[in-house]
Amino acid sequence: MPAAAPTADVLATPVLVVDAADRLVFANPACSAWLGLGARRLQGLDAAALEAQPLPLPELAARARAAPAAVCARRQQLAGAGTRFADVWASPLGSEGAVQFEFHPTDEFPGEDPATLLPAALSAALRGLAHEVRNPLAGLKGAAQLLARRIEDAELRRYVDVIEAEGARLLALVDRLLAPGAPPAPEPVNIHALLERVRTLAEAEAGWAVRIERDYDPSLPLLHGDPARLTQALLNLVRNALEAEAGTVRLRTRAEHGVVIGEVAHRLAVRVEVEDSGRGVPEDLAERIFLPLVSGRAEGTGLGLALAQQVAREHGGSLGFRSRPGHTLFTLLLPLPELEPEEAADG
Numbered sequence: 001m002p003a004a005a006p007t008a009d010v011l012a013t014p015v016l017v018v019d020a021a022d023r024l025v026f027a028n029p030a031c032s033a034w035l036g037l038g039a040r041r042l043q044g045l046d047a048a049a050l051e052a053q054p055l056p057l058p059e060l061a062a063r064a065r066a067a068p069a070a071v072c073a074r075r076q077q078l079a080g081a082g083t084r085f086a087d088v089w090a091s092p093l094g095s096e097g098a099v100q101f102e103f104h105p106t107d108e109f110p111g112e113d114p115a116t117l118l119p120a121a122l123s124a125a126l127r128g129l130a131h132e133v134r135n136p137l138a139g140l141k142g143a144a145q146l147l148a149r150r151i152e153d154a155e156l157r158r159y160v161d162v163i164e165a166e167g168a169r170l171l172a173l174v175d176r177l178l179a180p181g182a183p184p185a186p187e188p189v190n191i192h193a194l195l196e197r198v199r200t201l202a203e204a205e206a207g208w209a210v211r212i213e214r215d216y217d218p219s220l221p222l223l224h225g226d227p228a229r230l231t232q233a234l235l236n237l238v239r240n241a242l243e244a245e246a247g248t249v250r251l252r253t254r255a256e257h258g259v260v261i262g263e264v265a266h267r268l269a270v271r272v273e274v275e276d277s278g279r280g281v282p283e284d285l286a287e288r289i290f291l292p293l294v295s296g297r298a299e300g301t302g303l304g305l306a307l308a309q310q311v312a313r314e315h316g317g318s319l320g321f322r323s324r325p326g327h328t329l330f331t332l333l334l335p336l337p338e339l340e341p342e343e344a345a346d347g
Helices: 006-010 029-035 057-066 114-148 154-178 191-209 227-243 304-314
Strands: 015-018 024-027 071-080 082-093 098-105 187-189 211-215 223-225 248-261 264-276 318-324 327-335
Touching: 015 029, 024 029, 029 098, 057 071, 057 082, 057 098, 114 154, 154 191, 187 191, 187 227, 191 211, 191 227, 191 248, 191 264, 223 227, 227 248, 227 264, 227 304, 227 327, 248 327, 304 318, 304 327
Parallel strands: 211 248
Antiparallel strands: 015 024, 015 098, 071 082, 082 098, 187 223, 248 264, 264 327, 318 327
């Protein structure tokens, strides 16, 4: 019979599957934990034994088998090791009568609109995935640290340092997914150090296919912000240039005086430009390029530029662009706070 999706094991959403006779044949760990029943006890159990009210699970399964799409029963009460309340979604699996149930506890997924369930379910899936990738990331970071002790060549050591730093950044992002809370406090950020890390990553990714040039203003002061988020935004801008088949990418920094961002005036801001010689932004996408899921490539996710703009806004800044075939320029403006004299060090 059809089995549950492979990702069901790592989902934080409780999932179980019944066969054509309404016997439980699969329950993911989240379901076992939520019901307070072990996997062995659930295996082969009659779905009616969970005493769902007001709509028993076998009846909901029958409706799912007869429907062209998933069906939902709101505010179901289920008996496990105690009483549980959830909105229950039932989906037919294949042609053999199997049905998959997803349980969305009403205290975790409030609201009447089924559309409100999607973001919460996606968030739960991401937390499950983050939990699974955390240990491999920690292993990669540890391996990079061991490798660094044995490499004496400065150029190779630079790439090992990048692997270690990126591993640490990804671990921080994973930890944020697993334990969301207040964003980290802003800290002094050297924008040129971030750009150099991004340049090294881009060169490792693109090889000899692209030339990355630098035009930095050495007099820039330190920014205050989240270095991991800013690195993420800058890397997305440079990767966007690589994906546009640019032969040359130029990274430029300048000071911008008397800047108005939104309705707020700033005495000084840092301007970061990512200029490339790629094919440009298609005209039909120009007005929607920063929207999520909008991409000019069939295999693109359409998330990179949307995330970069979000990071700019998190830092009180802005992200804009102008483009024509053979020349595209993305401009990131990041306002600087009023600095004390000793803080105005070379960035």
